Amino acid sequence: MTNRFLNILIPGILLPMSLGTVYNYSQYSANIQQLFEISKFMGDIGFMLIIFFLGMGAATFGRMVELNPKRMACVSTVLFSIGMLLMFLATNFTVLPLYYLACAFMGTGTGIGYTSPIKQLLSNFEDHKGLASGLAITGFGLGKFVFAPVIEYLLANFSLPYMFLILSGIFLLIMSLCSWLYKPNPAYISTIYTAIPYSRLIKHTFLTKRYISVWLMFCINISCGLALISQEKGLLLNLGFKEIAILMSTTAVFNILGRFGMSTASDKIGRKAAYHWVCSLGIIAAFLCFTQNPYLALVGIMLCEFSYGGNFSVLPSLLSKYFGQSSVSTIHAMTLSGWGIAGILGPVLANIFTDNNLFLVLGLLYLIGFIGFTVCVKKQE
Numbered sequence: 001m002t003n004r005f006l007n008i009l010i011p012g013i014l015l016p017m018s019l020g021t022v023y024n025y026s027q028y029s030a031n032i033q034q035l036f037e038i039s040k041f042m043g044d045i046g047f048m049l050i051i052f053f054l055g056m057g058a059a060t061f062g063r064m065v066e067l068n069p070k071r072m073a074c075v076s077t078v079l080f081s082i083g084m085l086l087m088f089l090a091t092n093f094t095v096l097p098l099y100y101l102a103c104a105f106m107g108t109g110t111g112i113g114y115t116s117p118i119k120q121l122l123s124n125f126e127d128h129k130g131l132a133s134g135l136a137i138t139g140f141g142l143g144k145f146v147f148a149p150v151i152e153y154l155l156a157n158f159s160l161p162y163m164f165l166i167l168s169g170i171f172l173l174i175m176s177l178c179s180w181l182y183k184p185n186p187a188y189i190s191t192i193y194t195a196i197p198y199s200r201l202i203k204h205t206f207l208t209k210r211y212i213s214v215w216l217m218f219c220i221n222i223s224c225g226l227a228l229i230s231q232e233k234g235l236l237l238n239l240g241f242k243e244i245a246i247l248m249s250t251t252a253v254f255n256i257l258g259r260f261g262m263s264t265a266s267d268k269i270g271r272k273a274a275y276h277w278v279c280s281l282g283i284i285a286a287f288l289c290f291t292q293n294p295y296l297a298l299v300g301i302m303l304c305e306f307s308y309g310g311n312f313s314v315l316p317s318l319l320s321k322y323f324g325q326s327s328v329s330t331i332h333a334m335t336l337s338g339w340g341i342a343g344i345l346g347p348v349l350a351n352i353f354t355d356n357n358l359f360l361v362l363g364l365l366y367l368i369g370f371i372g373f374t375v376c377v378k379k380q381e
Contacts, residue, residue: 055340134263
């Protein structure tokens, strides 16, 4: 007998929480650069690979998640843990290619685990779809908040390799427990006989103007968010702030609030209206960072985190509304390929454009996403 709180909701929050620590990258990016004696851009390639393989791993294994979510949660645990152990070996023996391979493993494991609980939460909490899926995605954002001070402590008291070794043991324990607890409701698991054929999804979903506009809007928003988030620690230092761990935990709170708040609000105001708010807040955030006033820029970072989190949390319920719930795991996973592309575009934007030019570009991109989504995604009949 499946208990929807113990066997779906709790592991649906805690599993993504461990995976969400990939966003703590900026806390140790300078240490990576120093250890391998590489440029900032070469170091950022690791973060790009994590996000790229996250999106592409989700898109590739989305149908398998649809058919066997528990097994794929276990696969996610194994891949993420292998990635963390490879991080330890790469940094301990200073092997740069192994570091990049570790990022690929971590990203793939993250993408699979991220999508695993979504359909079960949408289906088992039918009356509050936005809230339910938002809780899992809030868990992902919670990871950065919870582990920011932990990582700062480990960096201060242990070498970089042993930080990764300690974290790998912590994550393996949490994720193994979640995989054991996770018992999807069989009533909401598709089979090879009931799942909509891929050829039909391609023709009637993935190639439609509505879906393409959602995908582009999602990709643009994530690219803008990543461009800022990947540089967050350096930006805060440049603005003169000292208590980095506290500030990064604070900005992570806004990411969490965006995930939980926008998903919950979307149950009331509608999925499309919620996305209008997400894009609008992104534009305001870019403008505030453009001012270069330390306190306004800090507010801008917080709004960007809020918008970034809301973009993720509203997506599953939006896809369920416009494209149906029966194949939402596959459709959601395919849409996350936009996250993978954004994992390259975001850091590239941050390295090509500097200072105020970056914030002007981000504001323009947010506006393009807003207009495209508004024009192409019509109100559901």
